[in-house]
Structures are given as structure tokens and as C-alpha cells.
Amino acid sequence: GRGAVLANLGHYTEALEACDTAVAMDPGYFKAWSNRGWVLGYLGRTAEALESLDKAIRLQPEFAEAYFLRGWVLAGLGRYAEALESCDRATSLSPEDVEAWNMRGNVLVACGRYEDALLSYDRIIDIDPGFSGAWFNRGNMLAALGRQEEALAAYDRAIALDPRYAEAYNNRGNTCMALGCPADAAESYFAAVSLRPDYVEAWYNHGYALSELGRHEDAIISYDAALRQRPAYAEAWYNQGAALAALGRDEEAVGSYDQAIALNPDDAGARKARGNALRRLGREAATREQQG
Secondary structure: OHHHHHHHOOOHHHHHHHHHHHHHHOOOOHHHHHHHHHHHHHOOOHHHHHHHHHHHHHHOOOOHHHHHHHHHHHHHOOOHHHHHHHHHHHHHHOOOOHHHHHHHHHHHHHOOOHHHHHHHHHHHHHHOOOOHHHHHHHHHHHHHOOOHHHHHHHHHHHHHHOOOOHHHHHHHHHHHHHOOOHHHHHHHHHHHHHHOOOOHHHHHHHHHHHHHOOOHHHHHHHHHHHHHHOOOOHHHHHHHHHHHHHOOOHHHHHHHHHHHHHHOOOOHHHHHHHHHHHHHHHHHHHHHHHHO
């Protein structure tokens, strides 16, 4: 209907008006009630969205899309048990609906049920082997389950299907780090930031991998890139300080540790590292004084 067309264009207020007109003209038009729930969900009017979707389901109990949308709204509210029930009903009514299986997987992830989520993502791959997002999610679940080699293969498949999948490159890097391969990880992180220069986490991860390789100058550049975009990134300040300290630039390191501590006063590691850098500076100053 017109409401769905307008919603797809992002014109949600106009879409709601169209849906309201449709249900006023035909109160039994279950698709219009479902579309109304979808639009209300996007507008953040979740209670009304659920009322509309429940109305659609009462009118047509076999309408899978309404259950899918109901699951989406409930998941957004953190009502995961109810969301899962709706997703289960959607996939039961429409077993080939990859979006419903994907939503089911995402809800299971939110519940910490990674093995079950993996089964949902695998079901998507059975239906559509070219769905790069399902391979990405499969990789995430395998990584969470400690099955790193399989995770790596899943990320590689996601990237083969979508060579511009920055998040897949980043998470591939995380898996390489878990496997003890920081050089491979650094390559993956660099691919991620090349595709998405605003990808703060990937810049941070790139810096960390470079530090592990002893490439501290390059690591500082990556930490700088992360901090330019997110100045309140305490971990990046701390690791930048560590890289500076590794290069003997203790005065600058203290400045970075100060930033980390200001953002996270309970960071005992940053306080200890700052103290060590100050002691080294004090010894250097005393040595210079003696030599002078």
C-alpha cells in the first residue's frame, strides 16, 4: 500500500497518515494494520506499534510479517523472551524468510544463547549462501564460542561476498589477534579503516596490533586517528601512552596517561604506568644533574 511505499522512502509521518486512512476505510485490512505498526515502531511509538501489530495478527493469525515486526519492536524494548516467541512464529509461518531468521539470531545473541543463534544464521546460509551478513554473524558466534579458525573462515566468506564489508575486516582482525597473528590482524584492521576512515574501533585495534608487532611509531599514528574522532577514548589514551613509553618518550607518555586517568580515574594500570614514566623521568633528570 501507499503507507509501505512512503515508509520505505523514510517519510514516516506521511506513511502513518496513509495507514490511518487505509484502516479507517477498511478496518479489516490486516496488512495496513501491520504497516501501521511498522511505521509507529520507526517513530518510537512502541506501545501503539504493538497494538497495531496485535490487531493485524488477530485479523490474520497466519501473517508472518506481523510476527516479524512484533519481534523487532519487542527486541528494541529489551523484551527478548516475547520477541523470540514472535520470531519463532514468523519463521514457522515463513521458513524461507531470511530476515526473520536473522532477527531470531539477533534476539538469541542478546539472550547470550550463541549456539542457538549460530543455528539461526546457518539456516539463513542454507536458504541464501550469498547473504554476507549471515556469514559475518556466523563468524561472530563462532568467535564468541572460541572456535576461532571457523570464525576466520566465516569472515573470509563474508568479505569474498562483500569486499567492502569493513566490520567483517575488523572482526577478522580480532580473530587473527586471538589466534596470535598480529601481522595478519594489522592487515585486516587497515583494510577496515581504508574502507571506513571514521571507524574508530578499527583504528584503535590497528594501533594495538602494531604495538604487539613493536611498530610503536605506526601504532601512535593509529591511536591518534582514533582519538581525533573520539577524544574521550580512555583505552586509546592509555595504549598511546604505552607506545610512547616504549619509544622512550616518557614526558609525552605521562600526558597520555593523564588523559586516560581523567576519563577513567579508577584505571589502576594507567596510574601505575604514569608513576613508572615519572620515575624514569626523575632518574634521567638526576643523571643529567650529576653529569652537569
